[in-house]
Each structure stands twice: as structure tokens, then as C-alpha cells.
Amino acid sequence: MGTATGIIRALNSGIKHIATKRFTLRYPEEKLKFVGDGYQFDPSTGVGIAGLKGRHMLFHDHCTGCQLCSIACEGVAEAIAMVKVPEEQKQNKKSIMPQIDYGKCVFCGLCVDACPFYALYMTNDYELSSFSKEGLIYTPAQLQVKPYVAQDSEIQISDRGATHG
Amino acid sequence: MTFTLPPGLALKKVDERIMTLNVGPQHPGSGHMRIIVQIDGDYIVACDPDPGYVHRGEEKMAEYRNYITNIPHLERPVIHDSCNVLYPYVLGAEELLGIEVPERAKYVRVIASELNRCIYIMYWLAIYGIFLGHSTMFMWPAGDRELLIDLMEKMTGARVTHAHFVPGGVRNDLPPNFEDVCLRQVNYFEKRIKEYAAVFYDNPILISRTKDTGILSRQDAIRYGTTGSVLRASGVDYDLRVKEPYDVYDELDVHTNVMKEGDSYARSRVPWLDMMESCNIIRQALQKMPKSGSVRVKLKPNPKTKGLESVYKRVESGRGSLGCYIVSDAKPEPYRVKMSVPSFRNLIALPNLLRGEKLGNMPSVYWSLNYWPVEADR
Numbered sequence: 001m002g003t004a005t006g007i008i009r010a011l012n013s014g015i016k017h018i019a020t021k022r023f024t025l026r027y028p029e030e031k032l033k034f035v036g037d038g039y040q041f042d043p044s045t046g047v048g049i050a051g052l053k054g055r056h057m058l059f060h061d062h063c064t065g066c067q068l069c070s071i072a073c074e075g076v077a078e079a080i081a082m083v084k085v086p087e088e089q090k091q092n093k094k095s096i097m098p099q100i101d102y103g104k105c106v107f108c109g110l111c112v113d114a115c116p117f118y119a120l121y122m123t124n125d126y127e128l129s130s131f132s133k134e135g136l137i138y139t140p141a142q143l144q145v146k147p148y149v150a151q152d153s154e155i156q157i158s159d160r161g162a163t164h165g
Numbered sequence: 166m167t168f169t170l171p172p173g174l175a176l177k178k179v180d181e182r183i184m185t186l187n188v189g190p191q192h193p194g195s196g197h198m199r200i201i202v203q204i205d206g207d208y209i210v211a212c213d214p215d216p217g218y219v220h221r222g223e224e225k226m227a228e229y230r231n232y233i234t235n236i237p238h239l240e241r242p243v244i245h246d247s248c249n250v251l252y253p254y255v256l257g258a259e260e261l262l263g264i265e266v267p268e269r270a271k272y273v274r275v276i277a278s279e280l281n282r283c284i285y286i287m288y289w290l291a292i293y294g295i296f297l298g299h300s301t302m303f304m305w306p307a308g309d310r311e312l313l314i315d316l317m318e319k320m321t322g323a324r325v326t327h328a329h330f331v332p333g334g335v336r337n338d339l340p341p342n343f344e345d346v347c348l349r350q351v352n353y354f355e356k357r358i359k360e361y362a363a364v365f366y367d368n369p370i371l372i373s374r375t376k377d378t379g380i381l382s383r384q385d386a387i388r389y390g391t392t393g394s395v396l397r398a399s400g401v402d403y404d405l406r407v408k409e410p411y412d413v414y415d416e417l418d419v420h421t422n423v424m425k426e427g428d429s430y431a432r433s434r435v436p437w438l439d440m441m442e443s444c445n446i447i448r449q450a451l452q453k454m455p456k457s458g459s460v461r462v463k464l465k466p467n468p469k470t471k472g473l474e475s476v477y478k479r480v481e482s483g484r485g486s487l488g489c490y491i492v493s494d495a496k497p498e499p500y501r502v503k504m505s506v507p508s509f510r511n512l513i514a515l516p517n518l519l520r521g522e523k524l525g526n527m528p529s530v531y532w533s534l535n536y537w538p539v540e541a542d543r
Binding site for chain 2: 002003006007009010012013014023024032034035036038039045046048049050051052053072074075076106107108109110113122155157162
């Protein structure tokens with residue numbers, strides 16, 4: 001193959017893509033859809049349920065204050081600290097619950113695996129930016145709130161190429 | 166009055182012809198490492214790679230964490246290839262802890278590891294393109310890589326640094342309907358990477374810049390101990406997936422891509438062919454995988470090994486053979502973890518490859534060695 005033919009072929013292969021659809025996602029307006037409600041741990045099988053490892057969610061009525069999530073995080077990020085909560089729970093005698101610092105968390109989800117009472121889950125919420133360091137520290141009360149996520153874009157493949165529909 | 170400077174501060178006479186040039190450590194053409202190049206005009210006379218700027222002490226850190234909490238930090242050296250970096254450690258820990266992994270988990274691991282290999286090679290290819298000034302080849306792989314990152318995200322819940330493999334299997338089962346989505350996106354991905362031939366690999370401009378530069382002969386490739394695509398581009402048929410199959414690679418049909426030239430062009434083409442082979446392996450694994458079953462053996466919270474014993478396991482990563490040597494002494498933490506990484510072994514060939522080359526060819530020869538600074542420094 002001659003040099004000129006090769007260059008024309010290379011250009012041609014690029015020009016063909018003018019007609020194809022745009023692949024990129026317009027992020028703040030469109031958001032990618034994830035499977036499930038986030039990474040969770042299935043008590044019946046002993047393995048996790050697939051999902052995005054995003055911001056945690058804490059179920060106050062399940063948490064016993066056993067500190068296993070904090071111990072699991074010790075060698076990883078040291079993001080979890082146990083803090084006193086004002087409310088009283090029947091199963092939580094010490095009234096301590098995890099508080100997570102997202103400035104340190106690496107989103108590995110080992111705390112979810114460690115929780116023997118299935119009180120800690122991960123959700124699809126990944127937009128955690130804040131103007132201050134303190135804003136990244138989520139108290140047990142903040143972790144209780146289920147995030148609102150509107151994510152509906154999926155990769156769609158057609159003859160004209162792939163898009164985020 | 167005369168005085169003499171101490172030997173370290175003595176002014177050196179500048180040679181008239183030879184000039185020393187520091188490429189890096191903060192340079193887009195080197196990554197986090199320095200290449201000290203001696204140039205005579207436009208030609209490289211000698212070169213001395215100087216790694217070590219991103220040393221993180223991963224091996225020492227591993228001695229203070231137990232077998233499970235070691236996982237998130239041991240996959241950090243190569244975040245694009247995190248499953249493969251973790252693979253030998255997990256295989257070794259399983260042997261030390263005496264765990265038999267379920268069949269379905271082995272297939273899930275093979276799929277994850279092959280997807281990760283493609284993700285790594287696409288990123289590598291994007292950088293290789295921009296090193297040669299080919300900006301289309303930067304944008305296309307960076308975009309098409311998204312198809313596979315999306316699959317990994319569905320599978321593991323994280324785009325990079327998945328923390329998915331654990332001693333005893335994988336963290337979570339595949340999401341529902343994953344097989345169809347995976348097959349569709351991998352097929353489209355393969356169709357896309359075949360288009361790279363016209364725009365990049367058969368492009369006469371690329372061929373003229375990379376053919377016959379930085380030739381590594383077959384003997385030298387073996388003598389230096391290079392691995393992976395560098396070794397295969399020099400005509401040595403060596404792939405651990407075939408030679409020492411781990412998990413379920415012995416049940417899959419793996420073809421090794423070998424090129425004889427040993428130049429920069431061959432070293433850039435072999436990973437591209439490997440990606441197509443990875444697509445084949447993923448399709449086979451999806452077909453042969455048991456449709457249901459357990460993916461993880463339940464472990465005690467702090468598993469301990471039996472006594473003083475050691476194990477060495479290695480896998481074929483995106484860059485070559487990656488080994489992990491673990492010594493245990495009946496404690497929850499390993500006594501010693503040593504990683505034998507392909508990047509460091511491939512770098513040894515660099516001074517020999519660059520001697521006599523033009524300075525302009527340096528980035529393409531350097532990056533064709535499949536070198537990842539963070540992995541080499543650990």
C-alpha cells in the first residue's frame with residue numbers, strides 16, 4: 001500500500017465518523033444509570049448485591065454500635081468514627097453510631113461486608129462535593145437520609161454507533 | 166590566595182558535544198519518572214532511567230494489614246488494571262488459607278480480569294497516540310474505553326479500583342441480565358477497535374515513525390527478563406495464561422499473539438491484538454460460565470494461616486507476568502508480601518533500545534515498553 005493511499009484511508013475512516021451520533025454524556029443534565037440501589041450485602045447468601053459503591057446509608061433501627069465497620073476501616077482509610085447519638089434505640093445500648101468522613105473514604109465497601117446486622121448499605125449517590133472539609137463529614141443523622149437520584153442514561157448501541165440514550 | 170572547592174561542588178567543564186538532558190520527573194513524555202539522556206545533537210548517546218519518584222511502600226504496608234484489608238491498597242499501583250494487580254495476591258492468599266473457590270467465581274474473575282486488561286491497554290494506547298502527536302488516537306480509545314468501564318461499574322460498583330477480588334471468590338454476584346449487556350458491548354467494542362487499523366496501525370505516518378526504531382532482539386528480550394507484550398513482540402511465544410494457566414484459563418481457548426520484528430511498532434501492535442483475544446476469551450467465558458451458584462466462600466472475620474509457609478503466584482497482567490510472593494506466620498497479617506512487577510523488568514531494556522536513536526523517537530520507544538511508573542515503584 002502506498003503512502004498516499006494509506007493517508008487517504010486514515011482520513012476517510014475519520015470522516016465517516018462525522019455522521020455518527022455523539023457518544024459523550026452531558027453530565028449534569030444527563031446521568032448514567034446504575035444497576036440496583038447501590039452495593040448491599042445479602043444476608044441469605046453471604047455475598048454482596050451488585051450496585052454502585054457510593055455514599056453510605058445507615059439504618060438506625062438495625063445498628064447496634066458494635067464498631068465492626070470502624071474496625072474494618074482501620075487498615076483501609078480510617079474514615080469511620082463512632083459518635084454518640086442523642087436518640088435511644090433498644091438494640092443500641094451504648095448509643096454510638098458510625099460517622100463517615102468522605103474526605104478519607106475510598107469507597108471500597110468493606111464496612112458493608114463487615115456489618116453483621118446489615119445496617120450499613122451503599123447508595124447510588126456519588127455527588128458529595130463540599131466547600132469545606134467539615135461538609136464532607138456525614139453524621140449518623142445525615143447518613144439516615146435516602147438520597148434522591150435521577151439517573152436514567154444508558155449506553156445504547158445501534159448501527160450508527162453507540163450513544164448514551 | 167588560592168582556594169579549592171570541595172569535590173562535590175567543583176565546577177565541571179562542559180563537554181562541547183555531549184549534552185545531558187533530564188526528561189522528567191514532571192514531564193508529559195515520561196510520567197512520574199526521570200530519564201537522564203545524553204545527547205549528541207539529535208542522537209541519544211546514552212540513557213539512564215531513574216525510577217522511584219512514586220514509591221508508596223505498598224509491600225511494607227501489607228505487613229500491618231490483614232488479608233482482607235490489604236485489598237484496597239494493593240490494587241492502587243495500577244488503578245486501570247486493578248483486578249489483575251490484585252489477582253496473584255488473592256490466589257496466593259487462597260492457597261495459604263486453604264480455600265477452594267467456587268466454579269462460577271473463577272469465571273467471573275476471568276471476565277473481570279480480561280475487561281480490566283482491555284481497559285488498561287486502551288488507556289495505554291491513548292497515551293501512545295498522544296506521544297506520537299496523533300490526537301484522534303487519544304480521543305478514540307479514551308471514549309471506547311467507556312464501554313468497558315461501564316461494564317465493570319455494573320459488575321463491581323466502581324469505575325476504577327474495584328476491590329472486587331477477595332480470598333474465597335469475588336465480592337458480589339453478577340447483576341441480572343449482565344451476560345447480554347456484556348456480550349453486546351464487547352462485540353461493539355471489538356468492532357470499534359478493528360477500525361483503529363486504518364487510522365493508526367496501517368497509517369504510513371505512524372509506520373514511518375515507529376518501524377525499525379528501538380529494536381529489541383529475541384536474545385536480548387530473554388536476557389533482560391522482559392515480559393508480556395514486549396517479549397511477545399520480540400518473537401517469544403510466552404503467555405502465562407497458556408503456559409501456567411490459573412483459575413479457569415485451561416478450559417478456555419487462548420491464542421497468543423507473537424510478532425517477530427521487536428521494534429516499537431510491533432510492541433504497540435501486540436497489545437492491540439491482545440485486546441481482540443481478550444474479547445474472544447470473554448465471549449467463551451460467558452458461554453461456559455455456570456448460570457447459577459455461589460461466588461464466594463464465607464470466611465471468618467480475621468482468617469489465619471496454618472504456620473510458617475510461603476507461596477508464589479503469578480498471572481498475566483496487561484503489561485506482563487505479575488507475581489506475588491507471600492510469607493505467612495500463623496497471624497492474621499502476612500509476614501511479607503513481595504510484588505514482582507512487569508513494568509520494572511521491562512524498563513531494564515530501555516537504555517539499550519534508545520542508544521543511537523533520535524531524541525524525537527524517545528517517547529514512542531519508552532511508552533512502547535508498557536511501563537507504568539507507579540507499578541514499578543510500588
